[in-house]
Amino acid sequence: xxxxxxxxxxxxxxxxxxxxxxxxxxxxxxxxxxxxxxxxxxxxxxxxxxxxxxxxxxxxxxxxxxxxxxxxxxxxxxxxxxxxxxxxxxxxxxxxxxxxxxxxxxxxxxxxxxxxxxxxxxxxxxxxxxxxxxxxxxxxxxxxxxxxxxxxxxxxxxxxxxxx
Numbered sequence: 619x620x621x622x623x624x625x626x627x628x629x630x631x632x633x634x635x636x637x638x639x640x641x642x643x644x645x646x647x648x649x650x651x652x653x654x655x656x657x658x659x660x661x662x663x664x665x666x667x668x669x670x671x672x673x674x675x676x677x678x679x680x681x682x683x684x685x686x687x688x689x690x691x692x693x694x695x696x697x698x699x700x701x702x703x704x705x706x707x708x709x710x711x712x713x714x715x716x717x718x719x720x721x722x723x724x725x726x727x728x729x730x731x732x733x734x735x736x737x738x739x740x741x742x743x744x745x746x747x748x749x750x751x752x753x754x755x756x757x758x759x760x761x762x763x764x765x766x767x768x769x770x771x772x773x774x775x776x777x778x779x780x781x782x
């Protein structure tokens with residue numbers, strides 16, 4: 619968990635405390651939890667699962683550009699309605715993520731907020747998951763990976779700049 623101070627555009631806050639999601643706020647990998655649940659619900663094909671595992675391997679051993687890996691990781695969302703992704707994310711949050719939030723993370727967020735800090739999630743994790751965690755922990759903002767949609771359908775591409 620890191621802290622960066624700035625006096626610009628903080629809406630009255632003294633500084634910003636940034637928190638990563640995976641293995642910092644939660645003792646789990648939200649992407650793996652989403653993929654597991656998506657596979658069980660047949661929202662993800664076996665080929666998409668194989669691609670995700672391959673991307674994970676490439677990332678772990680630094681064999682490919684990280685930005686390209688993260689961009690490729692959201693390909694399985696192509697053609698999936700945004701409503702389904704949001705429902706999946708809510709279910710994963712309620713079943714798995716909420717119980718993986720550490721007491722240490724809760725205390726750290728509260729400590730910074732009591733010192734007039736803005737508590738912000740800064741993560742490569744997907745927006746619907748980060749949004750659920752930020753809401754649950756009463757955090758101030760989210761900077762994370764978002765995915766592109768067209769008429770409520772995911773394109774399988776990231777939207778804007780990636781966070782990693």
